[in-house]
Amino acid sequence: MTSSELAREALPQSIKRRVKRMLGPWGVFVEGFLRHPVMVGSIIPSSRFTVRKMLAPVDWDECRLFVEYGPGVGTFCRPVLDRLRRDGQLIVIDTNPLYIDYLRRTITDSRFVPVLGSAADVEEIVRAHGHDHADYVLSGLPFSTLPEGVGPAIAAATHRVLRPGGAFLVYQFTAKARDFMARHFQRIDSGFEWLNVMPCFLFWGWKQDGE
Template sequence: MTNSIAKAPVWDRIKLRAARTFGAWGVFFKGFVKHPVMVGSIIPSSATTVKKMLEPVNWAECDVFVEYGPGVGTFCRPVLERLKPDATLIVIDLNPDFIGYLSKTIGDSRFYPIHGSAADVQNILRDLGHEKADYILSGLPFSTLPNQLGPKIAEETYAALRPGGAFLVYQFVKRARDFMAPHFDQIDKGYSLWNILPCHLFWGWKKE
């Protein structure tokens, strides 16, 4: 008697076994294979990159934190560890595998995983009862997103942030700054060497 894995096509069986064997890494790999232009990397960010990316955040004044493309939660757990007890973390991803995985593995009442597009961030915030976000984090590969989606997300992000808030972006290429520049007057930059691959870090601040 054959099981469901044996009945599946060969490539599907490989992806399923990877997910079961490697847990979060398997889910991340599966997501990359299905949507490579949306994920951007086959390996989650390093702990060093996460720490450096989140350093400028004023957690005492952060009520709503949003992340685009959370993957398997590499940033989610560190953000939740830093958030106030009454704050909110909203993560938005077009990949249902990632949203499903996060929904099952993160049991925090402050956590809201949303299956949707980052371009709809303003509507998503309103639907959850929030007017603006304090910080928005993104690892989406802006330069490879389809149909002018990169510029649209940058524009919507600026509108969704409160004055004094920031757009936190980590990318393998510098071009991400080009998408931020039309909207953010102050863009601080950094670099994380201890990552596979090394990546550029940007913090775009909305004027008070």
């Protein structure tokens, strides 16, 4: 290949890198959505209104381990870390290496642990990082479009890994996620946030003593 041919080959890559730098986190988020649309709930990150409302019921004084499924580019990560106690830990789990690599580069907080893996393996991941249970688990994964059997497996594993009094926090564009949660959680609080693209349903499944 001649030098001019190499230059033509390199040009599209250089343009892509420049566009990604210009778009910042949003560009990374869109690229991740285009690569794995079934595993990403939205092409637009959640609004600050959704973040604030979703996290409002959390008892941060009692939260030592917070887990998030599908963190994307960290829309929830930074607000969680801002609220999390100094000796707490935030473990985020994603099957998309693009997002995990981005988070490793951009979030340097010692309490932050990004894991490339499946949310269905949350119990093993939590134990591997020295914990017996999680206090809260947050998910924006699109339960209704996940491969068959994955949604129920994630809901069941989440219920098992939570301590009594802990909660499974879920935000979705449809109310179908509640069906997955209801098989395991007797108490589910519901909400809705209009100021989001798109407006979304919010659910908090609380693990009761004896469940």
